Structures are given as structure tokens and as C-alpha cells.
Amino acid sequence: MKKSIFIFLLFASMHLYAQQTVNIIPQPVSLQLNNGSFTLNDAAVIKYSLLNKDLKAAAELFAASVKALAGINLKHNAASSKTIELAIKKTEGVGDEGYLLNVSSSSVVLSANTKTGILYGIQTLLQAMQPKSASSMQIPAMTVKDFPRFQYRGMHLDVGRHFYPVSFVKKYIDFLATYKFNYFHWHLTEDQGWRIEIKKYPELTSVGGYRNGTIIGRYPGTANTNLHYGGFYTQEEVKEVVAYAAQRSITVIPEIELPGHSSAAIKAYPWLSCFPNKPTDMKKNPSAFSKLMQETNGEVKEVQETWGVFDDIFCAGKESTFEFLKNVFDEVLPLFPSKYIHVGGDEAPKEHWKVCPACQARIKAEGLKDEHELQNYFITRIEKYINSKGRTIIGWDEILEGGLAPNAIVMSWRGEKGGIEAAKQNHQVIMTPSNPVYFDHHQGDPSTEPIGIGGFNNLKKIYAYEPVPKELNAQEAKYVLGAQANMWTEYVPTTQHVEYMVLPRMLALSEVVWSPKEIRNWDSFNERLQPHFTNFEKKGWNYSRGNYKVDIKTNAQNGQLFATLATEIFKGQVVYTTDGSQPTTTSTKYNTPIPVSVGQTILASVIVEGKIESPLPTKFVVEEKK
Numbered sequence: 001m002k003k004s005i006f007i008f009l010l011f012a013s014m015h016l017y018a019q020q021t022v023n024i025i026p027q028p029v030s031l032q033l034n035n036g037s038f039t040l041n042d043a044a045v046i047k048y049s050l051l052n053k054d055l056k057a058a059a060e061l062f063a064a065s066v067k068a069l070a071g072i073n074l075k076h077n078a079a080s081s082k083t084i085e086l087a088i089k090k091t092e093g094v095g096d097e098g099y100l101l102n103v104s105s106s107s108v109v110l111s112a113n114t115k116t117g118i119l120y121g122i123q124t125l126l127q128a129m130q131p132k133s134a135s136s137m138q139i140p141a142m143t144v145k146d147f148p149r150f151q152y153r154g155m156h157l158d159v160g161r162h163f164y165p166v167s168f169v170k171k172y173i174d175f176l177a178t179y180k181f182n183y184f185h186w187h188l189t190e191d192q193g194w195r196i197e198i199k200k201y202p203e204l205t206s207v208g209g210y211r212n213g214t215i216i217g218r219y220p221g222t223a224n225t226n227l228h229y230g231g232f233y234t235q236e237e238v239k240e241v242v243a244y245a246a247q248r249s250i251t252v253i254p255e256i257e258l259p260g261h262s263s264a265a266i267k268a269y270p271w272l273s274c275f276p277n278k279p280t281d282m283k284k285n286p287s288a289f290s291k292l293m294q295e296t297n298g299e300v301k302e303v304q305e306t307w308g309v310f311d312d313i314f315c316a317g318k319e320s321t322f323e324f325l326k327n328v329f330d331e332v333l334p335l336f337p338s339k340y341i342h343v344g345g346d347e348a349p350k351e352h353w354k355v356c357p358a359c360q361a362r363i364k365a366e367g368l369k370d371e372h373e374l375q376n377y378f379i380t381r382i383e384k385y386i387n388s389k390g391r392t393i394i395g396w397d398e399i400l401e402g403g404l405a406p407n408a409i410v411m412s413w414r415g416e417k418g419g420i421e422a423a424k425q426n427h428q429v430i431m432t433p434s435n436p437v438y439f440d441h442h443q444g445d446p447s448t449e450p451i452g453i454g455g456f457n458n459l460k461k462i463y464a465y466e467p468v469p470k471e472l473n474a475q476e477a478k479y480v481l482g483a484q485a486n487m488w489t490e491y492v493p494t495t496q497h498v499e500y501m502v503l504p505r506m507l508a509l510s511e512v513v514w515s516p517k518e519i520r521n522w523d524s525f526n527e528r529l530q531p532h533f534t535n536f537e538k539k540g541w542n543y544s545r546g547n548y549k550v551d552i553k554t555n556a557q558n559g560q561l562f563a564t565l566a567t568e569i570f571k572g573q574v575v576y577t578t579d580g581s582q583p584t585t586t587s588t589k590y591n592t593p594i595p596v597s598v599g600q601t602i603l604a605s606v607i608v609e610g611k612i613e614s615p616l617p618t619k620f621v622v623e624e625k626k
């Protein structure tokens with residue numbers, strides 16, 4: 001009897017061991033699962049040198065996360081046989097950001113060369129934790145060696161088109177920390193709103209921080225809300241965000257757009273424009289455009305209520321523009337310790353500069369060829385000032401036109417071309433090609449998705465992205481610092497919607513920029529992804545199920561049409577109907593291609609573990625095969 005219980009227990013524990021998995025995203029460089037697990041309960045103690053402020057801060061962050069996740073109160077530095085030890089010490093083979101982690105049934109030992117490495121190890125531990133009982137969690141025994149592939153792993157957020165409170169910006173930073181991103185690119189100024197307090201120019205925010213309406217629907221809009229809309233971050237709030245990010249080893253890069261995307265600043269201070277008395281949006285007012293040189297009086301500037309690119313940009317001829325920008329950067333730089341400062345440079349139409357006497361005089365005086373060289377003059381002059389403060393500028397790839405400022409880093413967004421060109425000119429580059437890392441593009445079937453800007457960047461496409469263009473040789477490839485996803489927000493009015501757009505796509509990108517290229521594996525990622533959805537739900541993070549659409553294709557065989565229904569969801573089962581009714585868990589399960597006829601409607605959904613997971617069924621009407 002006793003023997004059979006023993007054998008049963010032995011098998012049960014072997015079964016448990018065989019079941020043991022961890023679902024770390026991004027996938028660590030190497031992870032070896034061992035026998036057993038570490039039990040995390042109120043008896044566990046976190047141990048670290050109290051002399052090290054960074055370790056203390058990291059330990060507190062870990063303890064707070066464990067408390068929030070599992071209600072467990074970890075003791076600090078008490079006597080115990082169950083310890084989680086954090087140590088910053090010489091750790092071979094993991095560089096500045098990596099870590100070594102050893103979990104056994106009696107201890108957890110995490111070591112790194114830096115606080116950053118410790119924080120990443122902590123994220124891995126948090127992801128590996130699994131519920132064991134009502135009052136305990138377990139961490140599978142494992143040995144992990146981990147470090148990032150790229151030094152720049154970024155996420156951007158446009159707070160100009162829509163404004164989000166500090167509490168949300170911090171939540172967004174939590175997303176970055178969880179998935180081991182290290183740069184938060186904060187797009188702070190736009191045509192539709194200036195979002196950072198500048199004390200010398202209070203009207204940048206009191207006037208430029210608000211617009212009188214917003215278009216409804218897709219550009220050009222079906223109507224206007226006519227609602228006063230806006231907001232801005234005080235310098236104290238900016239400091240709070242920067243400090244919050246720094247505690248998580250995330251650097252905040254501010255973007256102050258110049259010379260374009262500057263309608264809000266121009267509304268506040270019209271003398272920044274070549275034509276202070278001209279309407280900001282000439283396209284909205286063609287007669288004003290045709291009479292460009294004819295002065296108008298009155299309130300003609302506006303904070304934009306629609307989207308797009310606007311001709312009214314900072315004047316490159318007047319000294320007052322450069323004085324203004326110098327004063328702005330004198331307040332911005334002390335707020336952001338970042339080595340990198342983004343100055344925009346994209347989408348700056350040259351229409352005004354072509355007809356502005358001051359800009360033309362500047363072209364002549366400086367011996368410039370054209371308005372593109374004038375843009376180079378503008379950016380280079382700003383760069384010189386920012387370099388003089390010990391910082392480096394980043395600009396969108398348009399800064400290549402008319403010549404690149406000497407030390408600038410290029411952010412390649414119009415595909416990879418700008419990045420390739422910059423790397424070949426020995427300039428550092430950050431890859432952010434709109435295809436596939438613009439997260440304002442659709443991620444699922446547009447018919448089931450919220451209104452968006454267009455494009456289609458689904459999870460699989462992002463996962464397949466390779467940041468080093470094949471056109472670069474090994475030497476040139478070294479100039480690729482990494483990659484970033486951009487979260488533009490014209491069509492993203494709420495914080496929940498931002499979450500929906502970046503989750504889970506940023507998880508795919510995290511693996512692209514962190515994990516070794518050779519171990520990237522879509523099926524493995526897809527399998528590891530599912531538990532993260534559960535975690536999102538637990539934490540109240542809104543996420544998209546855009547990839548729960550069903551891919552439906554037809555082909556003809558011997559005169560008969562067959563439909564193939566596919567899902568990329570791990571363990572997803574497609575169910576479908578052909579009579580127009582909504583698929584349910586009891587609908588026909590798809591196994592092999594189904595014979596169909598022209599005109600027939602297929603509605604298909606994905607079920608996972610007995611639950612319909614597709615937000616809406618995918619609808620497909622069979623057409624004649626050509």
C-alpha cells in the first residue's frame with residue numbers, strides 16, 4: 001500500500017517536472033530548466049548589500065511587484081534558509097545590461113555588472129513566477145544567462161495628437177520595463193498641441209496646449225467635435241516621469257519638433273512663422289494660399305484640429321527663431337539627462353521658405369543651394385548648440401536631405417532607405433520603418449478593428465522584422481543601434497486604445513531587439529505569448545486580439561472550390577458556419593479544406609481551451625477563382 005502511494009507520488013512529481021515551463025518574453029539568450037522549484041512565500045527573504053542604493057531600490061521594486069502579483073510580503077535581509085540574493089558584481093559574459101540567474105529549490109541568485117542587469121533579471125523572475133497555492137508562488141529551477149542583442153530598444157508615444165495623463169505615461173513605462181526596452185521616445189510637440197511647460201514662454205502651453213476641436217472620423221473627417229481639447233505636462237511632472245523611468249533603467253528621450261509640425265508653437269507665438277499674419281492651414285483656405293503675399297489681419301493662426309502636414313513652419317531666416325529654440329532647449333535639457341535629444345526634422349514643407357524674404361536672404365548670405373540646404377543649416381545650427389551641452393541629436397530621416405548634420409543619429413521611418421544611407425555615411429541609425437513597426441497601423445482585419453490610419457502591421461510581421469538591413473556590410477551594420485516602434489495617436493484618443501495598439505505587438509518587437517537572431521522562433525513566441533495575455537488581464541492592461549482573425553483562402557481542384565481556414569494562434573481551433581449564423585463553440589470545427597461554392601458566406605472564429613477568443617468572426621464571401 002505504502003509502496004504504491006510512493007510510486008504514485010513519484011510519478012506525479014515526475015509529471016509535474018515534465019510540465020514545468022517558463023514563458024519569458026523576450027526569450028533569454030540561454031535558459032536551462034532544472035529539477036525542482038523555488039517556493040516564494042512569506043518565509044522567503046530577499047538579500048542584498050544595504051550599502052548599495054541601486055540594489056536596495058531594485059529589491060524594493062521586486063518586493064512591490066511580488067506583493068502586487070501574489071500578496072506575498074518578502075522580508076529584506078533577515079536570517080532564512082530561503083533566499084533571493086541580488087548582487088552587483090563582476091559578472092562575465094553578460095555586458096552592461098545582462099544578468100546571470102540561478103534558481104534552485106533552496107535559493108535564487110541573481111548577479112549582474114549593473115543595476116540595469118539586476119532589473120532585467122528581476123523581470124525574468126517575475127515572468128517565471130507561477131501560482132503554487134493561495135499564499136505561495138513557485139519559480140522553476142533554472143539557469144539563465146541573458147543580455148540584449150541591440151543597445152537601443154525603443155518605444156515612442158505621441159502625446160501631441162492626443163494627450164494622456166502622467167499616470168498613464170508611467171503605466172506605459174511599466175510596459176517598457178516588463179519587456180526590457182530601454183528608451184522611451186516622448187513626442188512632446190506637435191501641430192495639434194505643445195505638451196511641455198516652458199517657463200520663459202508660458203503661452204506655448206496656455207495657448208499652444210489646447211485646440212478648439214478635433215475632426216471626427218477618418219481624415220478629412222465627417223464633422224468636428226468643436227470641443228476645447230488639450231493639456232500639458234508641467235516641468236515637475238516631467239521630472240516625475242523621468243525619475244520613474246530612470247528607476248527602471250529607462251531613458252526618456254524628449255522630442256521637440258523643428259522646423260515642421262510646429263503649428264501649436266506658432267499659434268502661441270506667431271512671430272516664429274515666416275508669415276505671422278497668414279492662416280496656419282493654407283490648404284483649408286485656398287484663397288488665402290493663392291494670395292500668399294497679401295497680408296491679413298487678426299487671429300489667423302490655429303492649433304490644428306485635423307491631421308496631416310502643414311506648410312506653416314518655423315522661419316529659418318529670422319534670428320528670433322533660433323533665440324527661441326535655444327531658450328526652449330535651455331529648459332528642456334536640464335529636465336532630461338538623456339544623451340540623445342530628438343529634434344524632429346520630418347515633414348517640413350518648403351513652400352513658405354521659398355517665398356519668405358528672410359529665409360531667402362539667409363540662403364543667399366550662407367551660400368546655400370536651396371531650401372533643403374536651408375533645412376540642413378537649421379538642423380546643424382541646432383545640433384551645434386545641443387552638442388555644446390554634451391548631447392547628441394536624433395532626427396527623422398528627412399534630415400538626410402540637403403546634407404546630414406555632422407553628428408546626428410538618423411531615425412529611419414520611411415522604410416529602411418534612410419537608415420541604410422546614414423549607416424553608409426558612418427552615422428548611427430535607429431530603425432523605425434513604418435512597415436512594420438508603426439503601431440498606429442492595423443493589427444487585425446480592418447473590418448473588425450477600430451478606425452485607424454491605414455496600413456497593416458500584424459504580430460507575425462513585426463516578429464519577422466530584422467533591424468539590420470541586408471544592404472549593409474558587417475562594418476556598416478555596427479551603426480544600427482537598434483529599433484523602435486512608433487505609436488502615433490491621430491486615431492487613438494484614449495489610454496485604453498493606446499494599450500490596445502501596443503499590446504501585444506511590443507512583445508514581438510521586444511524579442512526582435514533583445515533576443516539573438518538565431519533563436520527567434522515564431523511558434524515558440526506564440527506559445528509563450530498566451531500566458532502574457534492572462535497577465536495583462538490580471539493587471540488590467542488592455543490588449544488586442546487582432547491576430548485572432550482567421551485567414552481564409554480558396555483554391556480550385558478538379559472544378560471544385562475549397563476553402564482553407566488558418567489561424568496563427570497557438571492551440572487555436574477554427575470553428576465556422578456557412579449559413580450566416582455566428583460561430584459558437586459548438587459550430588463545426590475546421591480540420592481539412594471545405595468544399596464551397598461562389599457566393600457562399602463563411603463566418604469563422606478561433607476557440608482556445610473551449611472559449612471563443614476572436615473579438616468578431618472573420619467574414620469571407622467566396623468569389624469565382626480567376
Ligand code: ACM
Binds near residue numbers: 346347396413
Ligand atoms: C513621421 O512619421 N512623420 C516621423
Ligand code: ZN
Binds near residue numbers: 273314315358
Ligand atoms: Zn522665413
